[in-house]
Amino acid sequence: AQSVTQPDIHITVSEGASLELRCNYSYGATPYLFWYVQSPGQGLQLLLKYFSGDTLVQGIKGFEAEFKRSQSSFNLRKPSVHWSDAAEYFCAVAPNTGNQFYFGTGTSLTVIP
């Protein structure tokens, strides 16, 4: 079965610390990969996407993600977290066939001073 897994439901980091949010997917071929952020009371905003090519992709707000085919992973990273990064983060996958988009269950990020 196709699936997107975000194993961490909630993460707390100190402001200025580094961040890594995990995402694993289960598909036969390399899909299209996305990370979205959702601030409280808002819709989802695209942070970055991976379609092909360089496996390290840069996004907005200082985020980056690395695609690792051997691990079926697409982890999101940020070197230094800001208090404004507190939000819900969703990994999403679009298989390269069909019309579906699949979302993980999200990781809630808390940033402490």
Place this chain on the structure above:
Amino acid sequence: NAGVTQTPKFQVLKTGQSMTLQCAQDMNHEYMSWYRQDPGMGLRLIHYSVGAGITDQGEVPNGYNVSRSTTEDFPLRLLSAAPSQTSVYFCASRLRGHQPQHFGDGTRLSIL
């Protein structure tokens, strides 16, 4: 640009009532989708459309209807509201299959 516009932002209904959640996009996107978001469950696809006149069911379609008479609009209808449909509803659009989705700000719906 307005992007994806959802109305209303908040709504309270009584069990058994019907209503329509509106969604409009001004980006000439082919694909539009409706999701519901519940705590701990991420986003679940209700219905989607790949173009005007074409709709299909997603993961949780029961109790909801959609239509796509124009490229811009994709309304979601609750036929007979139930408390289990209390949720936050998001409309999204994208240019085509694997392009990034653009989301509206959501409709927060409570069924009493």
